[in-house]
Amino acid sequence: MDGANGACTRMSHDAAPYLERCFLFDATEDSYPITEISGTIPASLRGTYYVNGPARFERAGQRYKHWLDGDGMVCAMRFDDAGAHFTNRFVRTGKLREEEESGRFVYRGFGTAFNGDRLRRNVMLEPPVNVSVYPFGGTLLAFAEQSLPFELDPVTLETRGEYDFQGRLNSVTPFAAHAKFDPASGNMVNFGISYAADKPALHLYEFEPGGSMLRRRRFAIGAPHSNHDFGLTPSFAVFYLSPLLMDFQKFWGGVSVMESLRWEPESGSRILVAPRTPGADSFTIEAGQGYCLHVINCFEDGGRLIVDILELEAPVYPEYQPVPDLFANVTPCRPTRYVIDLANQRLSERIAMTYDRAPDFPSVDPALVGFAYDEFWMLGISACGQPGRKFFDQLAHGDWRTGSVDDIYQTEPGVYLGGEPVYVNGSILVEHLDAREKKCEMWVFDASHVAKGPVTRLPLRHPVHPGFHASFAPSAAA
DSSP states (O other): OOOTTSOOOOOOSOSSTTGGGGTSSOOOOEEEEOOSOEEOOOTTOOEEEEEEEEOOOEETTEEOOSGGGSOEEEEEEEEETTEEEEEEEEOOOHHHHHHHHHTSOOBOOSSOOOTTOBOBTTTBOOOOOOSEEEEETTEEEEEOTTSOOEEEOTTTOOEEEEOOTTTTSOTTSOOOSOOEEOTTTOOEEEEEEEOOSSOOEEEEEEEOTTSOEEEEEEEEOSSOBOOOOOEEOSSEEEEEEOSEEEOHHHHHTTOOHHHHEEEOGGGOOEEEEEESSTTOOOEEEEOTTOEEEEEEEEEEETTEEEEEEEEESSOSGGGGOSTTSOOTTOOOEEEEEEEEETTTTEEEEEEEOSOOSOOEEEEOOGGGTTSOOOEEEEEEOTTTTSSSOOOOOEEEEEETTTTEEEEEEEOOTTEEEEEEEEEETTEEEEEEEETTTTEEEEEEEETTOGGGOOSEEEEOSSOOOOOOOEEEEEOTTO
């Protein structure tokens, strides 16, 4: 390989030794104080780190083949003056309870369909609630794709049930897993896509911190785009609509979501700029032929709208299978900035960084969501371009002031990183997964110098699975 910022090259060895040990084991629910801490917990780190992710892929001889199919498990690391305390529990959905009672998988997954599988109301997935977790309005919400979140106890992680925003949403309301939070108001903004064959539409929601709905807007999108994330500014919600399209008729015919998606790069990608306030019109601009799973951040700069994304050459969902041999053919991905002239509603500039290690799970200072910023953090795959399976083994720190990613922590072979890196008062929190030893730790880095390695290591008693999205709830005294 020719460097962290170089082009992808080919090598012949297994780039992810022991990766199966990160996925194919029975997760243990537990709660305990952390002992034998290495280093010092920063005094500014007070509150609770949460991460959600899939944590069961096998039951009664059956195996899910896609990373998105596993049962959701939330992990929490609470920091206070006495030290740190870890808790993890499955999100106890109706799906999980029914499958525990039957001793087998019952419901179709995102990437796994099987004979006799079931859907919710025969029309949609019964989700495992394994994608994200966010503190909101004094409670904790775990999210899945296209369904209501589940409310959890913020301390014990006990599942309380579906959260319907004071009855304003229902069990078939399209609702995405990647909510955003306005740092100025505390409002939650989210979206959902309805895949009507003739008039697919994007629904934009905004809720006050108490859970009441402020507004709901509907925007025609022309095609049934599969979309996971978006950007938020004080005035706009911004969507990079890749030409990855969902065929629900095919899905209702008995195949998985994964098998119902089609990639049409010739149709091109578009950026939809949707005003948050009622009355104002949305607009779209052409944006090449790339694919975006995650937005880094967006902000307004005078008459310009800055849209920063992680841009791939092709969809990444096919690389989430088969478990545990992931990312075999993942394409290069780069942090990419789109600059939009708001007055003329046109693209004025596109800037791509050279770092191309298939980065994902980008994170910024949550106080700067929707506002001007420079620094961001993400996980990278150093073996991008090599044949065979691979996984996240870099913590990468990018900076738009230099236009580069020069601060990179690289793990040893057989050691991986999991979960969205979370920024908290100058620190970065991330999962550290040593597949060689079947051990896991939570690591704390100095956000400005991640290449120097962790400043704090918090060892766990039991292995945990690689997580997806994470968040942090500051303590009242923080």
